[in-house]
């Protein structure tokens with residue numbers, strides 16, 4: 001932690017326990033035994049376990065280190081007053097809820113800047129991802145859900161599920177700081193009125209709801225509510241970062257990894273390409289950018305062991321490009337395949353006037369409607385907040401559906417871009433499943449959908465964005481059963497690209513647990 005703070009205060013893009021001598025160490029660090037690309041869940045686990053094993057490691061992250069306060073005294077801006085810190089090089093925010101009462105009142109013009117949330121646009125699908133030291137942990141809702149063991153086994157038939165559920169999931173949850181809301185406080189606080197109203201509608205339909213753990217510190221949240229701690233989850237902070245309360249990776253895995261003394265993190269550096277030298281080492285071409293996005297330096301790093309933790313999009317794009325440009329020609333045809341949205345579909349319902357959702361809403365979801373056991377239409381729907389500071393009567397949901405559709409990434413040499421082949425018809429499968437469940441809820445409660453939240457056209461189901469990109473380098477297909485990339489030695493994938501498109505719940509605990517499993521095996525056998 002000390003290293004993270006002092007480095008940011010000094011305006012450095014190079015973070016390590018000995019960052020004061022970073023300039024002298026530069027030559028040594030540029031050739032590290034191990035390089036980790038990306039600082040999200042997969043990258044952070046790799047960095048910690050390598051550091052503990054005494055392996056000098058360089059982590060390369062394209063986003064910023066987020067712990068220097070702006071002129072308002074805060075590191076992050078809130079969803080109510082977004083500024084340049086909100087989004088990654090956009091001139092207008094691109095929030096998931098585009099409109100309210102069909103009005104364009106949600107999004108704001110901003111200055112282009114390396115902000116913390118990115119929305120990456122492909123044909124027919126855009127994907128939200130976190131940018132910065134901590135990746136998605138900086139912007140996500142903190143829901144820390146372990147999937148059903150039976151569904152995990154269905155998705156990962158070659159993985160020993162008892163080892164996952166006895167060892168790696170518990171290890172991941174402990175390291176991530178997973179905790180649960182106090183049920184007594186939940187029942188009484190105004191901040192979860194919106195959740196209780198959705199629970200009532202589910203109960204009226206005969207549907208089961210379940211509490212969901214989170215990495216936001218609920219003790220802190222109760223102090224926020226009592227007025228004894230500075231508000232964050234109770235002050236409309238979430239997708240553009242939380243100033244307090246949330247145990248993002250910079251406070252857990254990455255702080256511990258820096259504590260080993262073996263990790264250096266370079267920020268604002270984007271890996272563009274990977275090749276292999278004749279001695280078998282990996283060579284990374286990297287651009288360092290400034291806060292205007294201008295490339296201020298292009299350089300190369302080399303390493304013996306390369307761990308890819310750039311997330312489903314970042315890692316898959318790097319490997320598809322490497323294969324199809326001929327840089328790593330032995331990568332197999334599964335690289336780029338098996339991608340999906342975890343069946344994500346967002347929607348809102350309009351409640352009766354007497355079923356209020358509350359002007360005050362915590363940004364951290366704590367409950368889901370669990371209809372996954374319904375084999376005719378499996379859906380797990382997170383009860384999401386709409387924290388805009390006044391009564392809306394809206395119940396908002398992020399449905400995770402068992403959509404079997406998968407898409408592939410391909411390299412387009414004409415534009416030198418990696419494209420995603422997802423179609424609108426594939427999103428329609430998720431929408432149909434969400435609609436089946438919520439038609440039942442509306443029928444049982446005599447309620448209707450909201451038509452005003454996703455643009456002026458009256459769209460009910462947000463079918464054009466997702467929060468949970470999964471797949472692209474699926475475990476056991478593009479890699480062996482431990483994330484070792486097929487065709488190359490000492491090249492590993494540790495992130496969400498290993499998960500085959502769907503895991504039935506919010507994914508980061510699974511990504512973390514799989515990375516723990518990979519690192520234990522790789523450190524024992526390969527290093």
Ligand code: FAE
Pocket residue numbers: 037038039040041042043060061062063128129130131132133134135136137139140141142143144145239269270271272309310311312313314315318467468469494495496497506507508509511
């Ligand atoms: P990720 O966390 O995306 O980290 C990848 C990192 O690599 C990022 O920091 C990138 O900037 C960096 N990077 C990528 N490419 C490069 C490159 N070429 N060079 C250098 N750096 C690079 O990957 N999941 C849950 O389980 N519960 C939730 O409540 C939840 N809510 C969410 C809410 C939002 C708004 C969003 C966007 C996501 C949410 N998720 C949630 C999803 C979750 O954050 C996501 O699955 C994980 O962050 C993925 O982890 P990875 O390690 O795969």
